[in-house]
Amino acid sequence: MIQEEEKYDFYCEEALSGKTKIDILFESEDVLAFYHTRPFWEKHIVIIPKKHIKDLISVSDEDMHIITQILTVARDLAKGLDLSEGVKVLTNLGKFQDTPHVHFHLAQGKQIRD
């Protein structure tokens, strides 16, 4: 099993640094939303804080406003989706979390990879 400290922070190292080109849907001082570069679902958007925060349980009370902003962006982007197809809004923790930088997925459609 991959140890947590060996996991690569794609969001700081690639997306926020500009090293990997991303297709941005929303950007503010604190939050960035973009299409997943290797989507798991037919429609797959990722919403992240620009500040490095490891995961949801690491968010301090002072930074919770950033999570509120992330959910606000999720709400606004979900308004543009067809809810009859179903939409997922989720964040992973522990062994389910592949990238050690808190992020929320907004997903719709068939799962296209594991």
Ligand SMILES: [Zn+2]
């Ligand atoms: Zn990070």
